[in-house]
Amino acid sequence: xxxxxARKPVAREAxxxxxxxxxxxxxxxxxxxxxVARRAGVSKGxxxxxxxxxxxxxxxxxxxxxxxxxxxxxxxxxxxxxxxxHFIRSSLWAGTPLDRVFVAATRLAEVAHAETLHRFxxxxxxxxxxxxxxxxxxxxxxxxxxxxxxxxxxxxxxGPGASPPGMSADVDxxxxxxxxxxx
Amino acid sequence: xxxxxARKPVAREAxxxxxxxxxxxxxxxxxxxxxVARRAGVSKGxxxxxxxxxxxxxxxxxxxxxxxxxxxxxxxxxxxxxxxxHFIRSSLWAGTPLDRVFVAATRLAEVAHAETLHRFxxxxxxxxxxxxxxxxxxxxxxxxxxxxxxxxxxxxxxGPGASPPGMSADVDxxxxxxxxxxx
DNA sequence: GTCTATACGCCGATAGAC
DNA sequence: GTCTATCGGCGTATAGAC
Numbered sequence: 001x002x003x004x005x006a007r008k009p010v011a012r013e014a015x016x017x018x019x020x021x022x023x024x025x026x027x028x029x030x031x032x033x034x035x036v037a038r039r040a041g042v043s044k045g046x047x048x049x050x051x052x053x054x055x056x057x058x059x060x061x062x063x064x065x066x067x068x069x070x071x072x073x074x075x076x077x078x079x080x081x082x083x084x085x086h087f088i089r090s091s092l093w094a095g096t097p098l099d100r101v102f103v104a105a106t107r108l109a110e111v112a113h114a115e116t117l118h119r120f121x122x123x124x125x126x127x128x129x130x131x132x133x134x135x136x137x138x139x140x141x142x143x144x145x146x147x148x149x150x151x152x153x154x155x156x157x158x159g160p161g162a163s164p165p166g167m168s169a170d171v172d173x174x175x176x177x178x179x180x181x182x183x
Numbered sequence: 184x185x186x187x188x189a190r191k192p193v194a195r196e197a198x199x200x201x202x203x204x205x206x207x208x209x210x211x212x213x214x215x216x217x218x219v220a221r222r223a224g225v226s227k228g229x230x231x232x233x234x235x236x237x238x239x240x241x242x243x244x245x246x247x248x249x250x251x252x253x254x255x256x257x258x259x260x261x262x263x264x265x266x267x268x269h270f271i272r273s274s275l276w277a278g279t280p281l282d283r284v285f286v287a288a289t290r291l292a293e294v295a296h297a298e299t300l301h302r303f304x305x306x307x308x309x310x311x312x313x314x315x316x317x318x319x320x321x322x323x324x325x326x327x328x329x330x331x332x333x334x335x336x337x338x339x340x341x342g343p344g345a346s347p348p349g350m351s352a353d354v355d356x357x358x359x360x361x362x363x364x365x366x
Numbered sequence: 367g368t369c370t371a372t373a374c375g376c377c378g379a380t381a382g383a384c
Numbered sequence: 385g386t387c388t389a390t391c392g393g394c395g396t397a398t399a400g401a402c
Contacts, residue, residue, distance in 0.1 A: 011385085027295030029212070032377060044378090046386045054378070109339055110293030112210030120339055141353050142360035145332025146325055152335040153328070156292055156303055170324050177325035180363050194367085215395060227396090229368045237396070 012050045015040045016060055023104035028111045058108060062119050065101040069123050072098055076130055083134035084143050084182070087127060088174045091147035092167060093154040103155050139181045146174050195233045198223045199243055206287035211294050241291060245302050248284040252306050255281055259313050266317035267326050267365070270310060271357045274330035275350060276337040286338050322364045329357050 018040035022031040033054060037047040051057040072090065079086035093099055108116040124144070132140040154167055201223035205214040216237060220230040234240040255273065262269035276282055292299045307327070315323040337350055 009385090027293070029294050033379085034377075043387055045380095045388070048379070049385060049387095052379095107293060110210070110290060111212050117339060124336070138356060139360060139363075141356040142329055145330075145336070145353075145357065146328045147332065148335050149328030149331030149333075152331050153307070156300060170328075173321060173324040174328065177322055177364055180322075180366070181360055183363075192367090216397090217395070226369050228370070228398095231397070232367060232369095235397090 009050065011040070011042060011046070012060075015042065015047055015050055015057070016064065019057055019061060020064075020100055020104040023107045024100060028107045031107075058113065059115070061101065061108075062105060062116060065098075065105050065119065065123075068098040068101055069126070073126050073130065076127075083130040084178050085175060087131060087143065087147050088150070088171060088178060091150045091174075092171050093151075102151075106155060135178070135182050142181055143178060146177065150174065192233065194223070194225060194229070195243075198225065198230055198233055198240070199247065202240055202244060203247075203283055203287040206290045207283060211290045214290075241296065242298070244284065244291075245288060245299060248281075248288050248302065248306075251281040251284055252309070256309050256313065259310075266313040267361050268358060270314060270326065270330050271333070271354060271361060274333045274357075275354050276334075285334075289338060318361070318365050325364055326361060329360065333357065 015036060019031060019036045022035055022039060026035075033044055033047060036057075037044045040047065047057075051060065076083050076086050076090075090098075093103075105116055105119070109120055127147075128140055128144055131143050134140075135143055150167065150170060157167075198219060202214060202219045205218055205222060209218075216227055216230060219240075220227045223230065234243065259266050259269050259273075273281075276286075288299055288302070292303055310330075311323055311327055314326050317323075318326055333350065333353060340350075
């Protein structure tokens with residue numbers, strides 16, 4: 001039993017990857033069951049075996065996000081360069097698994113998907129807590145919103161068929177700003 | 184002729200208002216022609232007399248945004264408290280006409296609507312220019328992203344049936360941060 | 367100018383074969 | 385486990401009456 005009970009079906013993960021990719025690349029509207037199934041290399045019926053309906057697929061994606069966010073919070077809490085610097089650096093689109101789920105989930109949030117909005121609030125407060133410990137409660141929001149703004153813009157820029165934008169110069173600006181805020 | 188040639192049909196504006204409201208309140212997915220027509224108090228056929236198709240309705244909304252943004256840029260450029268302070272203050276959701284079109288348009292951008300994305304880029308560069316003149320090129324992006332982050336969060340918070348969130352405390356934090364950046 | 371009626375396609379979901 | 389076939393519903397758009 002050991003070794004099998006914990007192993008999730010590969011097809012299931014493939015479907016989730018496809019859903020994530022389509023949300024990022026073509027938006028929520030075009031991320032239909034049909035499109036997801038085609039991208040994942042299964043039929044629509046096959047997809048619906050793994051996820052009984054679309055909501056279940058969304059929930060699975062949000063769980064993936066929770067796991068990756070929790071891991072990142074742990075790294076951020078122990079980052080030698082400080083939580084704030086780590087946060088700004090990681091706010092740049094780098095195509096990491098966390099970046100990908102996060103942008104995908106944001107597409108859902110924008111369509112006013114209630115459950116997704118709840119999860120986002122929780123993630124934000126987790127970050128804010130660590131930022132406050134680093135740069136103080138007064139400046140924490142400033143740093144949080146700077147990172148969010150960077151993310152927001154990167155997300156808009158990565159529209160249909162757009163490649164990850166070259167915003168690394170912006171990060172340097174923001175890191176300099178963080179230094180001034182900390183002083 | 185004078186006085187009539189410039190007057191746009193009232194029903195047209197009513198339809199546009201309805202579309203805007205629905206985008207804000209229930210998201211892009213639910214802002215269907217049917218829903219817009221019902222909210223505006225006209226029939227679907229009546230709506231499609233004013234706008235031959237949905238794209239035309241979207242374009243009209245984006246033009247409304249352009250007009251309001253241009254007006255705001257003019258105010259921002261001459262703001263006695265400085266462009267940066269004005270920008271942060273106006274990044275808070277206050278339910279102004281500009282706030283409303285902007286959030287509505289963002290709902291469309293998130294669905295990866297190409298035309299909308301283009302307009303957003305133009306708006307951003309307009310703001311950035313004025314901010315650079317105020318706080319310097321090095322810190323302009325930091326201020327821009329702070330404002331964007333605030334807007335982004337307000338937008339997420341104003342989900343289905345949610346009232347404009349009380350984020351005015353955040354603005355004070357950000358204004359304090361701007362002061363430090365300027366120094 | 368505004369309405370009703372209707373065509374057409376796509377999306378989500380179910381039934382059941384293999 | 386994965387497939388094909390199919391249904392019901394909804395969203396966009398057109399035709400044409402008033």
